[in-house]
Amino acid sequence: MTVKKHRVCVLGNFSGRNAGDNAILGCLMHDVAALYPDVRFVVPTFNPGFVRSHYAQYDVEPVSLKPWALSLKIFGLPIFRAVLSSDLVLMTDNILFDMKLYNPLFNYLSTLSLVLPLAKQRGIPVVLYNMSLGPIKTPAGRRMFERVIKSCDQIILRDEQSRELLDRLGLPHPRLTQAADCAVNARPVGPDRLRAIMDKTGAFRNPKGTLGFNINAYLDAYLRGDRSDQDKQLFSEVIARAVDRIIDATGTDVLFFVTQVMDIKITMEAINRVCHRDQVHVVGNKDYTYEELTALLSQVELLVAMRTHAIILASSVCTPVVGIISYPKTAGYLKTIEQDQWMIAFDELTADRLAALTLEAYRWRGQTREALQPIIQREKAKASHSAALLSPYLGQPQPVAEVQAGSV
Numbered sequence: 001m002t003v004k005k006h007r008v009c010v011l012g013n014f015s016g017r018n019a020g021d022n023a024i025l026g027c028l029m030h031d032v033a034a035l036y037p038d039v040r041f042v043v044p045t046f047n048p049g050f051v052r053s054h055y056a057q058y059d060v061e062p063v064s065l066k067p068w069a070l071s072l073k074i075f076g077l078p079i080f081r082a083v084l085s086s087d088l089v090l091m092t093d094n095i096l097f098d099m100k101l102y103n104p105l106f107n108y109l110s111t112l113s114l115v116l117p118l119a120k121q122r123g124i125p126v127v128l129y130n131m132s133l134g135p136i137k138t139p140a141g142r143r144m145f146e147r148v149i150k151s152c153d154q155i156i157l158r159d160e161q162s163r164e165l166l167d168r169l170g171l172p173h174p175r176l177t178q179a180a181d182c183a184v185n186a187r188p189v190g191p192d193r194l195r196a197i198m199d200k201t202g203a204f205r206n207p208k209g210t211l212g213f214n215i216n217a218y219l220d221a222y223l224r225g226d227r228s229d230q231d232k233q234l235f236s237e238v239i240a241r242a243v244d245r246i247i248d249a250t251g252t253d254v255l256f257f258v259t260q261v262m263d264i265k266i267t268m269e270a271i272n273r274v275c276h277r278d279q280v281h282v283v284g285n286k287d288y289t290y291e292e293l294t295a296l297l298s299q300v301e302l303l304v305a306m307r308t309h310a311i312i313l314a315s316s317v318c319t320p321v322v323g324i325i326s327y328p329k330t331a332g333y334l335k336t337i338e339q340d341q342w343m344i345a346f347d348e349l350t351a352d353r354l355a356a357l358t359l360e361a362y363r364w365r366g367q368t369r370e371a372l373q374p375i376i377q378r379e380k381a382k383a384s385h386s387a388a389l390l391s392p393y394l395g396q397p398q399p400v401a402e403v404q405a406g407s408v
Contacts (some may be wrong), residue, residue, distance in 0.1 A: 005059065006394050007390055008032065009086035011112070016050030018388060019259040019285040020309020023183035024093050025051075026290065028129065029058045031185065031387040032090075032279050035397035044082050054289070054384060075104035075111045083115050086291055089395045092182060094132040094329060096148060098141025113144035116151035125153040130182045130386050132329050133162035136169065146171060149331040156386045158182075159332040167354070177389060180382035181333070183309055184316045184400060188295035198290055203255040203281035204299060210253045210281075211246060212314065214305035215239055216326060217263045232266065233397040241351035242274035246358055249275045255300060257293060258284030261311045278335075302365050304358050308333055315339070318376055320368040322361045324349060337375050339368070 010028060013021050025118075028043055041060045045051045048062035063082045065071040071078045083089055095108040104111055134144050149155070149166070154175040157163055166172065186406075188194070198204045243254050250312050256267050266282060275279050276286045283296060290313065298317035299305060299311075305311045308330045311321045315337055323343035325331045342361050344353055361368070388397055 006036065006042040006088060007042055008039050008394075009082050009087040009089045011044065011083075011089065011091040011095070011108075013095060013108075014043055014047070014051060016045075016047040016054070017261045017285075018309070019074070019091060019290040020183055020307065020312065021187045022054065022285070023290040023294075023309065023313060024130075024181070026055060027182040027185040027187075027383070028090070028092060028195075029055060029060070030187075031153075031182070031384050032390065032394075033058055033106065035387050036390070036394040037398060042086055043083050044074075044079050048218065052077045053196075060159065062315065068186060073105045074108050079111060079114050080118070081188055083119050084122060084124065086124060087114070088390070089119055090127050090129040091349065091388075092131050093127045096131070096133050096136075096145060098136050098138050098145070099340050100258055101138065101141050103143070104289070109141065109148065111146050113147040116148050117327045120151040120153075124406065126151050126156070127393075128152055128155045130156055130179050130383055131162070132159055132332075135166045135328075142169060149173065154389065156389060158383075159329060159336060161328060161332045167360045177386070178382075179386045180379040181312055182310075182386075183290075183312045183377045184383050184385055186294045186313055186316050188298055188317060189289075189291045193292065194295040194299070197283075197296060198287065198299065199285055201281050201296070203253050205250075205285075206253040206279070208251040208253075209257050209301045210299070211250070211358070212255050212300035212303035212305070212309055212319075213239070213243065213301065214257045214259060214310040215263065215267055215324075216306035217260070234340070236266065236270040236273055238349060238351050238354070239270040240275075242354040242358070243270075243280065243357045245351065245355040246362075247279050249359055250354075250362060252301065253281065255278045255296070256280065257297065257303070257305075257310055258282065258286070259290075259293065259307050259313070261286050297320065299369040300368070301357070302361055302368075304354070306330075315372060315376060316380070318369050318372040320365045320372070322358050337372065337379065339372075342368075 003092045044063040045053050046065045048064045051062040063078050069078050070076050100106040149171050155173045155175045158181045203210050294313045297314040302320040303314040304322040306324045323334050325343050328345040
């Protein structure tokens with residue numbers, strides 16, 4: 001007898017360009033499929049081929065958001081059809097904010113404030129799953145955000161700041177749980193594949209070890225004043241000088257991790273300014289999966305990073321992290337894992353300060369790695385437990401053999 005599968009629509013930013021987003025989707029599907037084998041994941045995406053191939057181990061149905069599918073990124077017929085034809089809607093990551101509110105190429109909130117109330121009217125449960133909320137700064141954004149929150153049957157948050165936002169806006173919810181980011185459960189590839197990648201990068205041949213770096217192309221969102229090339233050159237120079245000072249002090253190599261393909265340009269601009277160019281290497285998600293990058297992150301002495309999910313993937317394998325804080329959720333995550341002593345605000349960033357903080361973190365890296373073990377195990381358990389909270393919609397959880405994740 002054929003068992004009818006539950007259609008679970010997963011909403012997020014799943015274009016395949018961001019290793020963090022890829023990890024969120026992969027870990028969410030792993031945790032849910034492990035408990036509920038009779039699930040088909042319906043995933044609206046601008047890159048159906050990536051979703052179909054990278055997550056082929058799951059029963060996944062990509063829904064194209066391409067223009068020829070009558071969609072302007074998130075806004076169009078596909079998102080309405082995907083949501084309204086599902087048995088459960090899971091929304092994840094950090095897609096409920098009001099910047100560029102009426103631009104569907106950038107903002108999801110305006111579209112979701114239309115479709116999710118329709119789901120509620122039709123009795124389709126909506127769950128915010130291991131999610132961050134905000135920022136919400138405009139009256140129109142607040143109205144749309146309220147419509148989304150009132151459409152939710154259950155809210156599972158990944159940080160305390162999101163709960164504080166709901167309180168500040170006067171939007172309490174009767175079924176609210178504090179959990180963790182899905183990506184903390186990223187599963188690195190095995191030792192054979194890891195060794196092959198390490199050999200290819202050339203970054204792990206230095207007996208003094210390798211430090212990781214990650215920087216972000218979204219400088220215009222953080223820098224005060226205009227968005228001039230001079231600002232970007234200044235930032236690249238700061239990073240390069242800090243890297244040189246760290247190499248001088250430690251003798252290590254430095255491996256830059258690109259976790260969003262748009263960051264390649266700014267990463268190369270910084271690398272090309274480094275004096276110790278022969279001790280600097282780069283890897284990125286253009287060539288490697290998030291499982292492969294996570295395995296590489298397990299091998300560096302520590303990671304200095306701007307992108308939140310670069311920090312999450314590194315800490316998921318208990319690699320010490322230093323955060324360059326350009327967005328509140330990065331600081332929130334470091335506080336959650338009790339590592340907020342290792343962060344520097346973007347507007348206070350100088351080569352001297354960054355090098356000094358990194359070298360101090362380097363000296364404490366052994367103790368930090370040990371201290372992270374129980375903290376990360378706690379966060380992994382919190383993230384995974386969210387799947388058990390879906391039993392009202394998907395039935396009694398059924399432990400099954402673990403679904404294999406990763407492209408090996």
